[in-house]
Amino acid sequence: MAIRSLVLSFALTFCLGYSFTVGLTDPNSLLKKIPDWLSIPMFVGFFLLYLLATWWAFKGFSEHKLTALASMGFCLFGLGIYATVFLMELGHGKPTPGQYDYDFTTLDPTEKAIVAQIAHEAGLGLQNAVFTEHWHIGQAEKSADTTKGFQICVQKGHVTALNLSNHPIGNLTRFSQLPQLGDLYLRNCGLSDMSGLQSTKLGRLDVSDNQISDLKTLRGCPNIQWLFAMNNRLKSTDGLAQFKGIVSTDFRGNSIP
Template identity: 85%
Template sequence: MATRSLVLSLALTFYLGYSFTVGLTDPNSFLKKIPDWLSIPIFFGCFLLYLLATWWAFKGFSDHKLIALTSMGFCLLGLGIYATVFIMEMGHGKASPGQYDYDFATLDPTEKAIVAQITHDAGLGLQNAVFTEHWHVGEAAKSTNPTNSFQICVQKGHVTALNLSNHPIRNLAPFSQLPQLGDLYLRNCGLSDMSDLQSTKLGRLDVSDNQITDLKTLRGCPNVQWLFAMNNRLKSTDGLNQFRDIVSTDFRGNSIP
């Protein structure tokens, strides 16, 4: 019974380790191909299997103490991680009081002027702003239908995320003047050269559905960790090594061998 528990707990822990490493960072991993509706059943299925392995370890403790204790250790580790993820998901999508600002009242005046310039160049105005939380800013980027609005996230008087997808962007320099901008979504904006974008704060960048031909033009954003450049005109990933802390990329729809 203890041996059976150890085998099951090892298999589950291996799957858990894969899920939180390769599974999350590799766009071609099999986890990315699992339908969303299967995620919750798999999550709870693995949780129940950990409980089963724990029960087997208790049942076989008297016969194989060392094996049972080892299995219990793996089970406690797995159950602890699952409990942590569950608690985090319960709080996901719920902003803490004062965490976000939902108007321009508290925004730094200099940054407000920069946002006004950016939106004016895109054929919009500040009145078209949709204030939202950090995790919702990128949702509109998935649509290819132009809208008369843009998404913005403001925290403690600073712009931390912007989504100008589906609007023409001709000048990237103003984005570089937003010191706390961490997430930027510029899908389908008619971009071909990203050289004017200079930001060491930027961590997530989505420039899919443009005409970018060279990743080296993104040298001004060395700290990008999540880079999405689907459906561009890239022929290679030359320049990817300039991103020191890259975690995830997506270059589907390009002519990359």
């Protein structure tokens, strides 16, 4: 019984380790190919198997103490990871006090002026800003009307995320002047050339529904990890190799073989 428990707990822990390392960092990993609807049943299934392995370890402790102890160690590690993830999910979507600013009062004056220029060129004003958190900022394009405002995240006096989807953007250099901008959503903004965007801080970029034909024009943003460029005019992924830390991409709707 203890040996059976050790084999099961080791296999589960190996899968868990793969999921949190290669599974999350490799865009071609098996984990990325699992449909979203299957993630919760798998999560519950692995949890129940850990409980089963723990029960087997207790049942076989009297016969194989060292084996049972090793199995219990794997089980405690795995269940600890599950408990941590569960607690993180409970807190997801709930900003801690002071984590975000919800007006322009604390924003650096220089950055405020830059945001005002960006908004003006998009046919908007600062009064159209909707302050939100990172986990909500990418959802603007899903709402019924996204042409009346733009989303912004402000943390500790700096702009950390912007969403100007569905607004015309002609000058990308202004975004480069926001030193802490990490997430940028520019869906359906009439973009064709991204060479004006220069930012080593930018990690997430969504430029879907534009007319971009060459990823090499993003050479000014070498640290992008999440790149979404659906429904553009790309014919290849040439230039993707310049992003050394790429985690996830989406090029659906392009003419890529």
